[in-house]
Amino acid sequence: MKSKRCFSYVVIAMILAAVVSGCSTAATAPEAKVLDWRFHDIVDVAFVQQYAKVPMADNVMIIDARPRRAKYDKGHIPMAVSIPDSQFDKMAGMLPADKGALLIYYCGGPACKLSHKSAAKAEAMGYSNVKVFEAGFPGWMSVAGNYASVSEAWMKQQIDAGADMVVIDSRPRRAKYDKGHIPTAISIPDSQFETLQDQLPRDKSKLLVFYCGGFKCKLSHKSAAKAMAMGYSHVKVFAAGYPAWKKLAETAMAAPVQVKTGPEEGSIDIDAFKKILAQNPESLYIIDVRDADEFQTGSLKTAVNIPVDALEDKIKSLPTDRPIVFICGTGARSGESFYMVQDLRPELKNVYYLDAEMTVHKDGSFTLKKPV
């Protein structure tokens, strides 16, 4: 009986303790809520700077937890990868296999929870060396000498839109740039930066974007630092560089190009043609049907020469894997070529001609005017 009473006292005491502890928790709730999402291991910019370098140390990953398109693509800490917090579960496979690897998460600054949330999830997965750079991307950019990296999606968007920027290829000219480069890029090899720096714009506020041979290439980062030292205030590095750009172009090429037709039967829309030439010229099979001597004075870079008089003999060899566009100086011979194909190879449906006055200069630049 005594023990039963004793047990009842213990139960009552426990209930009271639970109620009291519940009340006290409720009383301190606002403070606890603030700390709720804050990760326990916070690092500063100096810590991040040790690792945001080329080549990156093994077993380290800097992770941008912000939305990719809206934030990461436009600018991120160099060498950071994008794993948006909203995509954490889907993209967790990108994290290093070694659970002891150093993971540094960041997002949009002290008020941003995303990096803290992702860090907690990573820790829950078993990662033992997880940090949060709480000052985030704004904190990174506030330090003099730091610059942002941009993604290939951003680069393509800017180039397609004809953005007011200077793209600089920091790789050696003959060995790399001359063999292929990002459209509109100028060549200032890092090794010749001092001698060629006068090619940079006079306006120091102009956006400069440096690139070289990919994530393991230092040249663009070195040149970006030199440009900032010269006083350029708006400098970015496209760290994925030419390999990523080339891959993007190849992917775009593999996708079938949609040709917008012009007002005349069989003609290609002039503006659409210019756009394809700027973005993905290889997606068209361009045939310059002028005479060989005219072709030699200059033609579009990706054009092949089949003079209209020789076209009939070669008409069976025309490709079917991409749209064919005939070009000439006025639209007369290109139009004739179009109708020749209609007559002799009617099964070819993806054939067009440029109904425009075209002037091509030696350097491959060109002007197109609507025909009289």
Place this chain on the structure above:
Amino acid sequence: MLKRTMIGTLALLLTLSFIGSAMALEAGNKRKGKYTYRKVFSACFERGEVQSKKPPISPDMKTQAQWTRVFEKEDFEQFGCQQEWSKLGEAELSDIYAYLHDHAADSPTPAKCK
């Protein structure tokens, strides 16, 4: 009175037919016409009547008014290759006319047969 009405009607019909034929000629496709024009002589060359595939008369060898007269009268003997010309339909003739007329000597873009 009846005679006058008939003459008037006839004149109107003639005018309308002239305008109609001119409009039909105008409606041709000059790009297609260039190809068809050259095809005439190419076929003629294959048959052995002429020595060259190149058309003997370039657009800039006549004025626009002269080309109009040639096609209104269907006076194609001067080209030779009658066998090929006789096979051409109205649309093809309109196309050829558009090509020759638009590149005539007095046009904004006179052209030779290249």
